[in-house]
Amino acid sequence: MSADDGTTVKLPSFRGRRNLRQEITETLRGAVIAGEMTPGAVYSAPSLAEQFGVSPTPVREALLDLAKEGLVEVVRNKGFRVTALSPKELDDITELRALIEPPTVRRITEQGVSAKAIKQLRPLAAGIEKAAARRDFIAHVTIDMQFHLALLELADNPRLLETVRSLRTSSRIYGLRELPDGDALFDSSHEHAELLDLVEAGDADGAEALMRRHIGHVRGIWSEKNLTEDPS
Template sequence: MHETARARIPAQKVLRHSVRGQVLDALRAALVDGDLVPGEIYSGPALGERFGVSATPVREAMQQLALEGAVECLPNRGFRVLTRTPGAMAELAEVRALLEVPVMLRLARTVPSEVWAAMRPAAAATVEAAEAGDLAGYAEADRRFHREVLALAGNAQLLQVAEELHRRAQWPLPGAARTPRAVLVAEAGEHTALLEALVAGDLALSDSLIHAHAHP
């Protein structure tokens, strides 16, 4: 593993319980934050040293990331973070819109206002993370909000596919500047505005906001 790449991974200790899950969460956050750099190779032992754990849970977590399309396994070398292109990210956005928009439009017409009102804490969590400039925290809150909305459709397969697409769409492009806090705040505000339109039963505004949020 390159020393410059190692330096970008913040040193932190991982508690011993649920080690693999904690390492996986930490690596996912590092992907979103840009601490795991596209094109760089990372070894299990070196990352384990950074997290204060053995190489085994790191390798297990990395194998999960490989299944998710974030890294590729390099026998006897480690794991390379895959490089994404603007075209690939645009394709992800298109697929997400094709999948989520029809479902959300249907839900807007069938879900009672009190159910939408109960989702205000999830929307507020995205605003809180955005205002703090917490990229990884915002990414998690954003996925949680969308997951709660789509869960109303009662389709487990939809949730699984949408979650994977959403996670992939949050990985930054190589060399991309850190997402400004103002952009995060604006995106989080869209959640709040949409939710309030749904609570109010304003279908015209809800439809407009759903399309706008899916096609920024």
């Protein structure tokens, strides 16, 4: 699908799928966070709907949901413009995540996590690796968010969970498509299974340290390609 400036983004078809609005919202959210939808570019609901294989209505509703999250902004009579974040803004988000997520993972590990909960998280960790291997960046970002929010949900703190959800939704990982095979994205994807191993083993020190490194690795993926470039 092309934006007004000719920028293209590869999106899946949703013909015959249920819960269209939710699925489309998650996919478009992942596309924005992964940088697959270009910052500053304007996309129309009918054009996106054509690629999804659905009517424009659920796509427009999904884009309005993303507008409430600050991922896009409405451009009257044209469509929706993808918002951009500066390196400083992304650094601020990373700093806040580092203050919240590693100590929360430590507390979760110290409290103990049931075998059932670990078992439920394993397929998500595997899904992240598979998405990275096939370079499906939208799926990678989407499943990654599901994994981390499901893990943090074990802390039983809804306000904390919503704060992290908001921070992660506000993040951007620019330059994924330019990464060569076997680069940082793949190293980062392997860390999810390793994190579960540490949590399952009750290694709070190791789990906290890995979570801190993991956030740094994700930050490094976009900064390596875009540190000198302000996407705004």
